[in-house]
Amino acid sequence: MKRGGVTTARSWKRSLASGAAMALAMAPQLRAAPLEAAAESYRHYLIDDLGQALAGARLLRERLAAHDAAGARSAWVAARVGWERSEVFTSGFVPELDQRIDAWPDASHGFHGIEASLFGVSRTDTGAETDALIADLAELNAQLAHVDLAPQRLLNGIARLAFELGGNKADGGESRLSGTSLKDMQSNADGIALAYRVIFADAVAAADPKLAAGAQSAIERLQADVKIADLRNLEADRLRTDSEELVALLQMAAPRIALDRPTLEEGSR
Amino acid sequence: MTRSAKRFSQGWRRGVGAAVGLSLLLAMPWDAASFPIDGDQTVLPAGSELNEDAVYVPHEILRSEYRGDRISYMVALGDLAFNSPSILGDVARRAGMSCGTCHVGGANNAKLFIPGLSSHPGTFDTTGALFNPKADNHVLDPVRIPSLRGARVLAPYGHDGRIASLRDFVRNVIVGEFAGPEPSPALLDAVTAYVQEIDFLPNPRLGARGRLNDTATEAERRGELLFAKPFPHDPTLSCAGCHRPAGAFVDHLQHDIGSGGLYKTPTLLNANFNAPYFHDGRYESYDQVVDHFDRVYALGLSEQDRGDLVTYLRAIGDARQPYDSDGVVFRFKDIETFSLLLTQAIAAHDRAAIDLAVDTLGGELRDLAEQFPDHRDAAVTGALVERRMARAAAKDVVISLRRIAMATTADDFDAAAAEYKTFYALIFTKAMPLMRGTEPWSLFNPAVRTARDVQRRGLLRLPEPAQVQR
Numbered sequence: 001m002k003r004g005g006v007t008t009a010r011s012w013k014r015s016l017a018s019g020a021a022m023a024l025a026m027a028p029q030l031r032a033a034p035l036e037a038a039a040e041s042y043r044h045y046l047i048d049d050l051g052q053a054l055a056g057a058r059l060l061r062e063r064l065a066a067h068d069a070a071g072a073r074s075a076w077v078a079a080r081v082g083w084e085r086s087e088v089f090t091s092g093f094v095p096e097l098d099q100r101i102d103a104w105p106d107a108s109h110g111f112h113g114i115e116a117s118l119f120g121v122s123r124t125d126t127g128a129e130t131d132a133l134i135a136d137l138a139e140l141n142a143q144l145a146h147v148d149l150a151p152q153r154l155l156n157g158i159a160r161l162a163f164e165l166g167g168n169k170a171d172g173g174e175s176r177l178s179g180t181s182l183k184d185m186q187s188n189a190d191g192i193a194l195a196y197r198v199i200f201a202d203a204v205a206a207a208d209p210k211l212a213a214g215a216q217s218a219i220e221r222l223q224a225d226v227k228i229a230d231l232r233n234l235e236a237d238r239l240r241t242d243s244e245e246l247v248a249l250l251q252m253a254a255p256r257i258a259l260d261r262p263t264l265e266e267g268s269r
Numbered sequence: 270m271t272r273s274a275k276r277f278s279q280g281w282r283r284g285v286g287a288a289v290g291l292s293l294l295l296a297m298p299w300d301a302a303s304f305p306i307d308g309d310q311t312v313l314p315a316g317s318e319l320n321e322d323a324v325y326v327p328h329e330i331l332r333s334e335y336r337g338d339r340i341s342y343m344v345a346l347g348d349l350a351f352n353s354p355s356i357l358g359d360v361a362r363r364a365g366m367s368c369g370t371c372h373v374g375g376a377n378n379a380k381l382f383i384p385g386l387s388s389h390p391g392t393f394d395t396t397g398a399l400f401n402p403k404a405d406n407h408v409l410d411p412v413r414i415p416s417l418r419g420a421r422v423l424a425p426y427g428h429d430g431r432i433a434s435l436r437d438f439v440r441n442v443i444v445g446e447f448a449g450p451e452p453s454p455a456l457l458d459a460v461t462a463y464v465q466e467i468d469f470l471p472n473p474r475l476g477a478r479g480r481l482n483d484t485a486t487e488a489e490r491r492g493e494l495l496f497a498k499p500f501p502h503d504p505t506l507s508c509a510g511c512h513r514p515a516g517a518f519v520d521h522l523q524h525d526i527g528s529g530g531l532y533k534t535p536t537l538l539n540a541n542f543n544a545p546y547f548h549d550g551r552y553e554s555y556d557q558v559v560d561h562f563d564r565v566y567a568l569g570l571s572e573q574d575r576g577d578l579v580t581y582l583r584a585i586g587d588a589r590q591p592y593d594s595d596g597v598v599f600r601f602k603d604i605e606t607f608s609l610l611l612t613q614a615i616a617a618h619d620r621a622a623i624d625l626a627v628d629t630l631g632g633e634l635r636d637l638a639e640q641f642p643d644h645r646d647a648a649v650t651g652a653l654v655e656r657r658m659a660r661a662a663a664k665d666v667v668i669s670l671r672r673i674a675m676a677t678t679a680d681d682f683d684a685a686a687a688e689y690k691t692f693y694a695l696i697f698t699k700a701m702p703l704m705r706g707t708e709p710w711s712l713f714n715p716a717v718r719t720a721r722d723v724q725r726r727g728l729l730r731l732p733e734p735a736q737v738q739r
Contacts, residue, residue: 091645099644106648106724163664167635169365171311232312236363237355237628244631244671251668264668265643265661 035257038199039149045194046089047144049082054137056082060114061130069124076118077180080111084187088157088195090140092266093147100136104174109133112175119177151199152259158195159250159262161188165222166243169236182234185226192246193219200257207256215253218246312363313383314399318390319370320380324715325592326599327376327542331466340466345610347463348603349625350456358448360400368442368460374593375467376416379544387411392550401448413550415535416543421465422517423536428548430523430533436461456621469517469538470588479514481584492581495574500566508562508578512537518585527565540586555579555586596713597704600637604630608693611673615685620677623685627674631667634696637704638663640712648721652710659707662700669695 056079063072083090083102090098103110109129117126165188168174173181196219205212225239247264254261311317333340340348352369354362361367371378371393379391386394388411395412398405412428425431426438439460443449452460476482481493497509511534512518518537525531532548546552552561559578563570570578593599607630614622641656641663642649649656669692676684704711712718 095644099647102645103647104645106646106721108724108727109647163667167639169363171365232363234363236365240631240635241671241674244668245675247668248671248675263661264664265657 035151035199035203035259036149038202039151039154042154042195042198043144043149045198046086047141049086049191050137050141050144052082053079053086054134054141056080057130057134057137061127061134064124064127064130067124069118069122072118072124073178076111076114077178077183080175080180080184081187083111084184085191085194087161087188088154088191089149092153092157092160093149094140094143095266097136097140101133101140110136115175115177119179152262153266154195154199155250155254155259156262156264156266158192158200159247160264160266162192162222162243162246162250163264165189165192165226166240166247168226168234168239173231182226182228182231186223189219189223189226193223200253203257204253208253211249211253211256215246215249218242218249222246312360314385316382316384318380318382319366320373320378321370322718323373323380324595324718326595327374328470328588328590328593329374329376330468330470332468333466335468339609340606341462342610342613343459343462344466345463345606346456346614346622346625347459347461347466349607349610349622349629350452350460351463352603353625353629355625355628356443356449356452356456356460358401358450361447361449371414372417375464376418376539377414377543379414379542381414385409389413389545389550389553391545395442395446401446403448404445411550412548413545416539417464417467418539419469419517419536420467423519424521425533428532429530430521435464439464453621470591472538472585472587473589474584474587479516479518479585481581485584486580488577488580489584491573492577492579492584495570495578496581501569502567506566514585526562528561537582537586539588539591541583542588542591543586555582558582597637597701597708600633601701604633604696608696612686612689612693615673615677615682615689618682623677624674627670631670634663634666634670634700637700638667641704641707641710642712646721648724649710649712649717652707655703655707656710659700659703659711662695662703666692666696666700 056075060072060075060079063075090102099110101110102112104112107113108116110133114126114129114133117123117129165185168181168185174184175181196215201212201216204215221242222239225235225242228234247262251261313319331340331344333344350356350368351372352367354365354367357367371381377391381387381393382390383393383399386397386399386409388409392411392413394409396404396406396408396410415428420426420435424435425433426435432438432441436457440452440457443452443457443460474481474484481489485493495508496512496514497507500506511520511522511524513520519534521533523531523533528547528549528551530548535543535546540546544553546555546558547561552558556575556579559570559575559582562568563575568574607626610622611626611630613619614626638660641659643657643660644653669688672688673685673692676682676688708714710717712721
């Protein structure tokens with residue numbers, strides 16, 4: 001994707017410019033290859049997960065056409081899993097599609113717009129919105145084959161999602177109409193664990209085993225925090241602490257694997 | 270300050286929660302009772318209103334501000350704990366409720382309403398089952414949430430005045446009413462010290478000994494005389510006999526005024542902002558209060574007498590600048606206080622205070638970040654890059670705070686002190702200016718919030734708010 005390529009080139013230039021010494025400037029070149037290979041191996045997980053989201057959206061469309069509200073609701077829920085697991089990627093790499101697909105909280109389009117109709121007022125007349133969702137998810141899936149999976153941006157995505165996950169409360173959450181907020185959170189935590197394991201775990205372990213153990217443990221705690229039966233049982237304080245500790249550890253790990261400190265907001269630096 | 274912890278979600282709840290019940294019950298082909306908008310997966314019952322989305326918030330003055338002093342370490346710590354859900358029990362913590370949720374800025378919360386625990390907005394049953402099942406008396410007997418302004422001179426405590434000491438009362442609220450863990454003596458001292466600092470707001474209408482000054486109108490003067498006049502059927506009684514003007518309009522005693530038991534005399538200072546009135550919040554206006562006394566004590570007040578008394582009550586209950594508008598500047602007042610406390614706590618190796626400060630400041634910064642919506646929020650347009658920068662800066666502050674906590678846990682107070690410098694630079698030289706500059710595109714701007722509400726109502730096909738008001 002053009003956008004991704006441009007930004008990567010820019011951050012590359014920036015790390016050259018900002019490197020205090022030549023040695024630092026050289027480091028990314030030496031280290032980049034294995035990380036990029038690891039990021040490459042993350043691609044097929046993304047293709048699987050977002051493919052599942054697309055399939056779910058198509059089933060949703062079919063159920064809506066059949067005026068089967070219950071079937072449509074379960075298709076909606078199923079489509080969310082792969083989507084939420086890919087959030088490490090989507091919000092930073094494809095923000096326009098992200099906005100169209102997952103606008104929140106007041107959108108009339110995308111997943112939550114359909115959610116409001118389907119779950120909020122139990123209507124099956126969101127065929128047009130679902131067609132648009134399918135088109136957007138299809139476009140996203142088409143991009144996945146060639147999008148540049150820059151490790152820096154994936155690390156940013158992990159850190160940002162980890163931070164966001166820590167802001168969840170036992171109060172209904174993102175998908176409160178469908179009642180699947182907890183599922184969203186579990187998928188988010190799994191997505192973080194997956195991307196970190198596939199892309200960064202080995203590199204961090206090679207550079208700093210202690211830091212690697214700390215990050216791994218923080219990720220596991222994060223997954224455990226949301227592995228609960230009912231959102232009301234969420235220990236929001238603990239979740240927040242674990243999320244912030246993970247982000248702090250990722251920030252410490254970044255220079256050890258020759259990356260910039262992850263930003264917590266795409267396009268803010 | 271932590272009024273904000275759940276601000277956004279409460280906003281959502283306010284926007285749709287109250288309305289949904291009415292509008293959807295009519296239209297829904299499936300089980301309306303299971304509608305999960307805010308009741309299915311939340312700690313608080315459906316329809317709860319904490320009013321955390323208010324644009325105007327009670328102005329707070331601490332005694333030290335009158336003196337021109339800095340707030341002491343102890344008072345700042347008490348302020349912090351007062352606004353931290355972590356000192357209360359499980360349910361309150363999960364709901365993000367702290368002392369400050371009910372006593373916003375040390376005052377009351379006239380709009381707070383929790384179904385099953387409130388009879389009117391601004392009331393709360395402190396012996397209900399939700400927050401502490403062990404305190405449940407199996408009767409719905411909510412009391413109005415009192416303002417704490419001037420509490421230090423308003424003993425005894427509780428509407429029935431059953432507890433003589435403020436410190437004991439504070440402990441009872443934390444442990445008895447909200448099932449919090451037994452607070453350490455130091456923490457209890459701190460919260461008590463803070464509550465003792467919450468002062469009455471200055472009233473430009475009052476002179477010495479609670480008398481109206483020369484700004485008084487004729488009607489107010491007549492009201493003042495009536496207020497002091499003996500009751501016709503019992504000349505030992507008068508309004509001023511219990512509400513002593515020279516003594517903050519209280520007598521520190523309990524009386525039966527025909528409201529169902531013995532209740533202590535409430536202050537009338539700043540009372541314009543303390544509605545609803547009476548221990549159970551049964552009256553919304555001074556007119557109703559005056560009618561009550563007229564009826565119970567057969568005062569035989571004329572129409573003009575009533576008007577004069579109400580006018581007088583309004584004058585003595587007034588305040589200069591009763592409210593602040595919520596926004597970046599307002600939020601940073603507390604942030605400055607708590608940041609100063611944090612650096613002192615690090616120097617003193619006071620772990621409990623460091624943890625509280627990190628939790629509360631971090632929660633506040635997380636909430637501030639959410640006031641600047643990102644690209645997913647279709648209702649907000651303009652200045653997206655700036656909004657993201659403000660968000661990013663706020664989030665960086667949160668992580669810097671977490672590093673302070675991590676260093677503290679690792680017993681490395683030097684590292685904590687070093688990280689504090691990063692935190693300080695991030696929050697005051699980076700985050701604050703970015704937020705100030707982007708405030709017009711944030712949810713602090715009422716127009717932005719209105720646009721979002723309109724979109725939300727359209728989305729859920731809700732009626733206009735005028736049709737669904739309680």
